[in-house]
Amino acid sequence: MASVIELSAARGSSEPILLSDRIRNALTDEITSGDLPPGTALDEQLLADRFGASRTPVREALRQLAASGLIEARPRRGMIVTRLTTERIMNMFEAMAEIEAMCVRLAAYRMTPLERAHLMGLHAASQAMVASNDVDAYDTLNRALHEGIYHATHNDFLAEQAMATRVRLNAFRRTQLREGGRIVRSREEHDGVISAIAECDGELAARRMRSHILNAANAFSNYISTHAPNTI
Amino acid sequence: MASVIELSAARGSSEPILLSDRIRNALTDEITSGDLPPGTALDEQLLADRFGASRTPVREALRQLAASGLIEARPRRGMIVTRLTTERIMNMFEAMAEIEAMCVRLAAYRMTPLERAHLMGLHAASQAMVASNDVDAYDTLNRALHEGIYHATHNDFLAEQAMATRVRLNAFRRTQLREGGRIVRSREEHDGVISAIAECDGELAARRMRSHILNAANAFSNYISTHAPNTI
DNA sequence: GATGATTTGTACGTATGTATA
DNA sequence: ATATACATACGTACAAATCAT
Numbered sequence: 001m002a003s004v005i006e007l008s009a010a011r012g013s014s015e016p017i018l019l020s021d022r023i024r025n026a027l028t029d030e031i032t033s034g035d036l037p038p039g040t041a042l043d044e045q046l047l048a049d050r051f052g053a054s055r056t057p058v059r060e061a062l063r064q065l066a067a068s069g070l071i072e073a074r075p076r077r078g079m080i081v082t083r084l085t086t087e088r089i090m091n092m093f094e095a096m097a098e099i100e101a102m103c104v105r106l107a108a109y110r111m112t113p114l115e116r117a118h119l120m121g122l123h124a125a126s127q128a129m130v131a132s133n134d135v136d137a138y139d140t141l142n143r144a145l146h147e148g149i150y151h152a153t154h155n156d157f158l159a160e161q162a163m164a165t166r167v168r169l170n171a172f173r174r175t176q177l178r179e180g181g182r183i184v185r186s187r188e189e190h191d192g193v194i195s196a197i198a199e200c201d202g203e204l205a206a207r208r209m210r211s212h213i214l215n216a217a218n219a220f221s222n223y224i225s226t227h228a229p230n231t232i
Numbered sequence: 233m234a235s236v237i238e239l240s241a242a243r244g245s246s247e248p249i250l251l252s253d254r255i256r257n258a259l260t261d262e263i264t265s266g267d268l269p270p271g272t273a274l275d276e277q278l279l280a281d282r283f284g285a286s287r288t289p290v291r292e293a294l295r296q297l298a299a300s301g302l303i304e305a306r307p308r309r310g311m312i313v314t315r316l317t318t319e320r321i322m323n324m325f326e327a328m329a330e331i332e333a334m335c336v337r338l339a340a341y342r343m344t345p346l347e348r349a350h351l352m353g354l355h356a357a358s359q360a361m362v363a364s365n366d367v368d369a370y371d372t373l374n375r376a377l378h379e380g381i382y383h384a385t386h387n388d389f390l391a392e393q394a395m396a397t398r399v400r401l402n403a404f405r406r407t408q409l410r411e412g413g414r415i416v417r418s419r420e421e422h423d424g425v426i427s428a429i430a431e432c433d434g435e436l437a438a439r440r441m442r443s444h445i446l447n448a449a450n451a452f453s454n455y456i457s458t459h460a461p462n463t464i
Numbered sequence: 465g466a467t468g469a470t471t472t473g474t475a476c477g478t479a480t481g482t483a484t485a
Numbered sequence: 486a487t488a489t490a491c492a493t494a495c496g497t498a499c500a501a502a503t504c505a506t
Contacts, residue, residue, distance in 0.1 A: 064299050075249055091390065094387055094390065099334075155323045156320070
């Protein structure tokens with residue numbers, strides 16, 4: 001549970017100055033990490049007490065989260081962490097698959113040699129994480145790789161859209177990596193994408209990326225039905 | 233300028249009950265219609281007076297608009313209607329082209345016969361608007377056609393994403409229809425998309441849709457450089 | 465560069481509407 | 486079905502920061 005101390009810790013100068021922004025960021029982390037599971041009620045007064053603030057900045061933080069879709073506002077009935085149906089999660093994975101495919105296609109044609117080298121370096125480094133089966137470290141590199149691809153589209157708007165969708169799927173992406181052997185296949189799929197990028201074949205990279213994300217979606221679906229059929 | 237009367241006008245029961253939502257909707261309309269041009273400062277007190285409310289619901293409306301990207305929040309310096317560079321608008325058009333292409337591809341494979349008939353009906357009706365060069369009426373039908381395609385993906389999340397992006401491009405889409413002869417070519421391009429849908433060829437429909445939106449982007453670019461080179 | 469005016473950010477009180485007993 | 490409890494939605498007041506002069 002995030003503490004007031006953690007909130008007031010000194011950060012880089014680019015960090016938000018506004019209380020409401022800090023609260024929003026803290027809540028975003030807790031929701032996407034699964035710390036605040038779907039369906040959790042978000043009481044304004046309780047959150048205000050927890051963060052050592054008044055209800056006003058908490059309200060503003062909640063409003064922003066509601067606009068981003070992470071939490072759900074039911075007028076005069078409070079806010080809850082968005083409870084997603086399996087169908088909607090699969091819809092989100094499908095949309096993510098298409099968005100990622102579009103990004104990697106554009107990126108393959110537009111990235112600079114430096115950007116290409118950066119991506120290949122990240123991919124090479126991930127080998128070690130697979131060998132040691134370190135899910136958290138692999139997830140971090142995985143994230144950097146995908147974000148590097150967004151950036152290499154040289155289309156900031158598209159990159160932001162992709163990031164926003166990715167954040168909303170965060171908790172579920174991490175879940176599926178736990179499925180047996182998924183992490184190994186995930187890297188194999190990356191390998192296919194990266195080699196297509198190396199050959200500047202955007203169409204091939206896009207098809208492989210789409211499959212990659214849809215495979216992740218399937219892994220998630222399997223994981224849920226095996227480990228926790230009734231939690232969503 | 234929207235009045236208090238307009239705000240308090242009776243609406244359907246599905247309309248928002250919250251004051252902040254009504255203010256947000258009113259401002260959304262004014263921004264996307266170009267009534268509030270980019271760069272306009274949004275004074276909280278002034279808006280509160282205009283809408284006959286206090287600053288609190290106005291602030292909440294502004295926060296939501298900021299989250300959707302329609303306005304920009306500069307901490308302690310107020311909000312302004314997002315001022316977009318030509319480059320960013322083109323980036324948005326490019327993203328829109330890809331999203332629309334993805335939607336129509338999925339839609340072509342998944343739509344029901346009823347949905348297909350609906351789309352073809354809309355397209356047929358638009359012929360008359362082109363003949364009379366009625367830009368507003370054509371724009372309305374155009375909108376219905378594209379939204380029908382989103383819906384026919386049978387992926388609500390994707391449809392919502394597409395709609396959100398579309399709203400943010402609203403003012404610019406309308407602008408480009410004014411470019412000489414664009415409305416005629418727009419319908420011709422629709423014709424190609426619709427016939428691909430009729431043949432259930434999603435890939436072809438996607439390529440044609442992508443071209444269609446990129447053509448709109450070009451038309452916009454031409455219109456700007458011809459009519460108002462320095463307004464953005 | 466300093467000072468005043470304006471505007472945002474925050475706090476808190478009140479009332480309305482929802483949910484529950 | 487009625488009443489009670491409670492959380493949100495809104496209004497108002499104060500504080501802090503920005504910008505104009």
